[in-house]
Amino acid sequence: MIGGRTVVDVHVHAPRLSTLRPAWLDWADTFSRDHDWRSAYRENGDPEPAALDALFAEQGVDHVMLFSEYSPRATGIQPFDDLLPLVQHNPQRFHPVANINPHLHFPLVGELQRQVDLGAVALKLHPVHAGFDPGDRELFPVYAKCAELGIPVIYHSGTSSFPGSRNKYGNPELYLDAIDCFPEVNFVFAHGGRGWWYEAAAFLVQAKPNVWIDLAGLPPKKLPDYYGASLPRIASKMLFGTDWPGVPGPRTNVDALGRLGFDEATLAAVVAGNASRVFPRAGITLETSTSTRKETTDE
Template sequence: MLDGMPLVDAHVHAPRLSTLKPAWREWAVEFAGRYDWRAAYDDAGDPVPAALDALLESEGVDRALLFCEYSPRATGIQPIEDNLPLVEHNPVRFRLVASVNPHLHHPVASEVERQLSLGAVALKIHPVHGGFSPSDKELYAAYQVCADRGVPVIVHTGSSTFPGARARFGDPSLLVDVVEDFPTLDVILAHGGRGWWYDVAAFLALAKPNVWLDLAGLPPRRLPEYYARFDLERLAAKWVFSTDWPGIPGVARNARALTELDLPEELLRGVLGGNAAKLFPGLGI
């Protein structure tokens, strides 16, 4: 709990550093600043389950969704299995998020099923780092699995600074057909259309009941600027608190910064944990 409110961080990266390209580590150091995320790692660069658990506990995080990624062209391959020790240490706080790349996984539906069988509560698609369109019909089989299982799909939208990324695949408008073809599938736009596409992402979230915005990597104090053309309270009803840990100045710091937006308490509770509780199965908060 953070200041009496349940807190879910729905976008956390805690990979083994040996699986990453140098640009990822440079990103984490630059955006974390003085935030000591390395305290949760050992000298070999592997996350220490007890240390990460204690760090997030100290920041009031009740649930943390752990991402994996299969993007050899941009960041590296961080298999879902690497996150299993964290979940085994604290299966209440830590939850898995699956990921597939159609260039690497075939058939994608089978791989999604396999990763969901490990306990994943969502599927993450990273078209910008993977170099594919999120509307690729090959991914429809993966979306169908998630729709059938009641599991949301998180899709990276917006820009990326990593070498090898393809920003054009971050356009949220590429997901219009997906959202309409799978009306029962909740689609979460990670990073809220960061960069060129804030308006597109916000419009989709307000127009479609199954579209949500993840706030990962977005400084809370700048949200009114990013979404200046929209009613902020109305849009906040579709926000899911996320940080992009460890590339942040602190989870609690980001969460408390949201309180400075003067959102009604009920709406703020939804952003910090309530919306995630509705979207991700079995969070239990």
């Protein structure tokens, strides 16, 4: 907890380092300024479950959505199965997120079901790194399966600086057919349209009840610049996420969110309440401590 509030980080990467392209490691080392992310790793480059658990506990994060990714052209192949030792160490904190790539997996629904059977609480698609159109009808059976399973779909929306990225696929407009055809599925715009499409992402969040934004990779102090007059209207549909390890630190970002002037209900929704709705399979229990929040405010 931070400031007496449950905290959920909906966007975390903790892969085995041997599965990554060099640009990923450069990115992580460049942006993790307030904490030593490598302290959670063994000498062989594998994450150490107890150390990673302790790191997020110290940072005040109660629930962590762990991402996998099959993007050999950009960041590497980060297999879903590599997440399982972390989840087994502390299933109350760590929740794995499925990932599929239509260039690599067939049949797509079968691979999604396999990962869900192993504990996945959501599906992440990365059209920008994997190089595919998220509106392709080949993916519609996947969206239908997500509707059946009651899991959300997380899209990378916006640009990426990794070599090999296909940034044209980050346009939120490409996801509109799926959003309209599957209104029972919650769709989360990871990175909130970062770069060229903040306005488009903000519009869709307001227009579509099943669209949300996760704040991964977005410095909280810059949200007013990114979203302008739309920020007060879309704040209630934002989810806290860091893009760890490429972030100063979860606690630093939560503290920065607290300085934006959101009312208590909105702030509590952003850091945990919305995640409890969007990720029902994670079993997120919301807890608050009035005394802790008062002590934090008085500091």
